[in-house]
Amino acid sequence: MSDDFYEHRPNGVREPDPTLGRRPRPPRPLPQPTERAVVEPLPPAPEDEPPPKPEHHAKPKRERVILADPRRGAGTLRARVELEEQTSWGKLLVRDHLVKVQLRTALLLALLVVGVFGSLPALFYLVPGFSRLSLAGIPVAWLVLGVLPFPFLFGVGIWYNRLAERNERAFVDMIEN
Amino acid sequence: MQLNPWALTGIVLVAVVVPYLGHRSSRSATSTHDFLLARRTVRSRRNAAAISGEYLSAASFLGIAGIVLKDGADALWFPIGFTAGYLALMLFVAAPLRRSGAYTLPDFVEMRLGSKGLRRFSTAFVVFIGILYMVPQLQGAGLTLATILPMPVWAGGAVVMVLVAFNVISGGMRAITVVQAFQYWLKLFAIAVPAFVLCMVFFAGGGPDGFRPLGAAAPPVFTTDTTVDVQTDVTLHVTSDTYLWAYGRADNGPAAGPTHWTPLAPHTVSEGTKLKFLAGTPVPVVSDSVADNASWLHPGSGSLTDLLQTYSLMFATFLGTMGLPHVLVRFYTNPDGKAARRTTVHVLLLLGLFYLFPTLLGALSRMYVPELLVTGKTDAAILRLPSAMLPGIGGQILGAVTAAGAFAAFMSSTSGLLVSVAGVVSTDVLPGRVRDFRLATGLVALFPIGLAVALRPEDISLSIGLTFALAASTFSPLLVLGIWWRKLSWPGALAGMFVGGGLVLAALVVNVMSGYTGGWAPWFVNQPALITVPIAFVTTYLVSRVTGYGRPEHVHDIMLRLHAPDPLGFMRDRAVARFGQAEEKTRIAGRGRHRK
Numbered sequence: 027m028s029d030d031f032y033e034h035r036p037n038g039v040r041e042p043d044p045t046l047g048r049r050p051r052p053p054r055p056l057p058q059p060t061e062r063a064v065v066e067p068l069p070p071a072p073e074d075e076p077p078p079k080p081e082h083h084a085k086p087k088r089e090r091v092i093l094a095d096p097r098r099g100a101g102t103l104r105a106r107v108e109l110e111e112q113t114s115w116g117k118l119l120v121r122d123h124l125v126k127v128q129l130r131t132a133l134l135l136a137l138l139v140v141g142v143f144g145s146l147p148a149l150f151y152l153v154p155g156f157s158r159l160s161l162a163g164i165p166v167a168w169l170v171l172g173v174l175p176f177p178f179l180f181g182v183g184i185w186y187n188r189l190a191e192r193n194e195r196a197f198v199d200m201i202e203n
Numbered sequence: 204m205q206l207n208p209w210a211l212t213g214i215v216l217v218a219v220v221v222p223y224l225g226h227r228s229s230r231s232a233t234s235t236h237d238f239l240l241a242r243r244t245v246r247s248r249r250n251a252a253a254i255s256g257e258y259l260s261a262a263s264f265l266g267i268a269g270i271v272l273k274d275g276a277d278a279l280w281f282p283i284g285f286t287a288g289y290l291a292l293m294l295f296v297a298a299p300l301r302r303s304g305a306y307t308l309p310d311f312v313e314m315r316l317g318s319k320g321l322r323r324f325s326t327a328f329v330v331f332i333g334i335l336y337m338v339p340q341l342q343g344a345g346l347t348l349a350t351i352l353p354m355p356v357w358a359g360g361a362v363v364m365v366l367v368a369f370n371v372i373s374g375g376m377r378a379i380t381v382v383q384a385f386q387y388w389l390k391l392f393a394i395a396v397p398a399f400v401l402c403m404v405f406f407a408g409g410g411p412d413g414f415r416p417l418g419a420a421a422p423p424v425f426t427t428d429t430t431v432d433v434q435t436d437v438t439l440h441v442t443s444d445t446y447l448w449a450y451g452r453a454d455n456g457p458a459a460g461p462t463h464w465t466p467l468a469p470h471t472v473s474e475g476t477k478l479k480f481l482a483g484t485p486v487p488v489v490s491d492s493v494a495d496n497a498s499w500l501h502p503g504s505g506s507l508t509d510l511l512q513t514y515s516l517m518f519a520t521f522l523g524t525m526g527l528p529h530v531l532v533r534f535y536t537n538p539d540g541k542a543a544r545r546t547t548v549h550v551l552l553l554l555g556l557f558y559l560f561p562t563l564l565g566a567l568s569r570m571y572v573p574e575l576l577v578t579g580k581t582d583a584a585i586l587r588l589p590s591a592m593l594p595g596i597g598g599q600i601l602g603a604v605t606a607a608g609a610f611a612a613f614m615s616s617t618s619g620l621l622v623s624v625a626g627v628v629s630t631d632v633l634p635g636r637v638r639d640f641r642l643a644t645g646l647v648a649l650f651p652i653g654l655a656v657a658l659r660p661e662d663i664s665l666s667i668g669l670t671f672a673l674a675a676s677t678f679s680p681l682l683v684l685g686i687w688w689r690k691l692s693w694p695g696a697l698a699g700m701f702v703g704g705g706l707v708l709a710a711l712v713v714n715v716m717s718g719y720t721g722g723w724a725p726w727f728v729n730q731p732a733l734i735t736v737p738i739a740f741v742t743t744y745l746v747s748r749v750t751g752y753g754r755p756e757h758v759h760d761i762m763l764r765l766h767a768p769d770p771l772g773f774m775r776d777r778a779v780a781r782f783g784q785a786e787e788k789t790r791i792a793g794r795g796r797h798r799k
Contacts, residue, residue: 124766124767124768128766132295136294136295147513149503150502150504151510152503154504157276165276165500165501171279171280172282172559175286176286176558177555179283179287180551182290183290183548184548187293190298190544191544194541194768197768198770
């Protein structure tokens, strides 16, 4: 295993530095095959799928059974341990950084959508001239209500997706360093 | 109505191909895991098509055109709302919900708040919402089949329910995914092709008898001599002196021949009466709809209560999507939170593409099939429009295409709802094996059919609007506050759900009663969301603040799991926790011993 702070496990789970670089890291525990064979309350998901079973597999075949999968055991044991110790980066995540940023992004975009759509019925009601505008024989109101909202909503969706993924990536990068 | 053999063929084709597709993929769905999770091999784009396919129910396919025919530009908020609801889902709920590992809403409730009692309460609401959503589908199916064949309306609904239940029982969710994806494209085809063709006919000079411009401040007129069969009691009003022939019972007296109606009072017409109008006669309309074309064309030309009803509809649809059972269940087939968000973006594209067309067809219907305004059964607009614009075989074929699409719409959304509701019932009420899922499917299927037969058919869009209001008042406070607010407590969630859900159910009951006794209910009974959703949110918030004891102990852990980016490995996989990984399945099945 290399010594960089940021370690890639084969299943794709990455281990951030729980001390945020402030303390020397405790030695990594060796994977113990007999450790923790019971189902824990917070089992994380393995990142890669088990290979898909053949299509017409009617009965389960005989298979070797492993009592505790070391791949599952140690890889995310660290994350769980950190969680249970309530160390700093966990709190950082929940309290200050990522959640608030994501919520703010979502709220701002929601506000944009609600603002645009919320003002339209009032506008049509209070300003009858607006609802009677016509463009080449087609009432503008029908274009505004029947055609334009869909590209608009799709655009907001793409925009949010990009922002959210960027926030997450920035957070993970920050944690890594 | 004439028997349209093409439409019958189209419907039979859909009814046969869909279960066949289901059967072909069902041969590999033999374990509960497969049944409920479609084995997570479903790709994001196909998943998006499947979600859209399931989401586009009768309300989207038939209901929008019908309500546009009746109410005009103000009805355009339905498709906007249906799509914006998905955006709201994406902004606030999609990724965290996937990361929670919750397969259904009750799962999420238990994961977030740890209360089994609350879980059972939310199961009840999931079942209510699912059943309420299925009822208009079956009524719409009955209407469609009654338009094509000389069948009573309830029989069509029963046929669809039986077909769907059979499909679900034999295939479970995996079958449904493939089928739903196919059905999205089928529905898009079934609405886009007639829309294009009829548009061309319109621009080429407007069908057999021309048309009346929609901007005129006058009601639509019959373009040909038309006979209308009134099949339920209706109250009509006219805006000018109207001469017609009525055979049957009208205005509380027998009618046998030429009749004259004045605009001064509404006119009641009893079931079984035939009304005959000459070409050029202005169309009488059912009392609660928009009589003249100018108000139809211009949004916001109603009263203040219409404005409030529009805002109410916005609340219901924007926040209701996240509470629908068949929407959430399909999220779980994404591998992680990021994929869940991406799938939702695809869904927005597919939905937006679809919703361009029903509006167009609704507007054309106002010109070409205005007689539907007389009976009030405007949901049949898309089915009747092709043969009205294109007499002869072209119209029949197009009518068959739309009928097939409508049928696909009922089947897909009903099966999605049935799978999700039966899934919830079988895992929360029954032990949760494959056999229980099948039993639950059969049981759950009985209720919507009973209600569909017993209740008067209403506009599909309005019934769906009420279902969205129920979802928005019960589950959206729970989801939004549960995901983003640490201090949510289970008494708060319980109170919010109880108050919001109770108010909407009360409105529903009053609505049904007032429908039978003359329609006296005020606007907020038709669409209570403007009132019930804020009340539910505020109740949840206030009660949570005072019941600090009801917060789960490890809120930080829970929030970590919901929000930590996927590479950090906190995401929970319910299937793994419950059924084990693939290689552990045999161990669980064999109780820890090697199978001999």
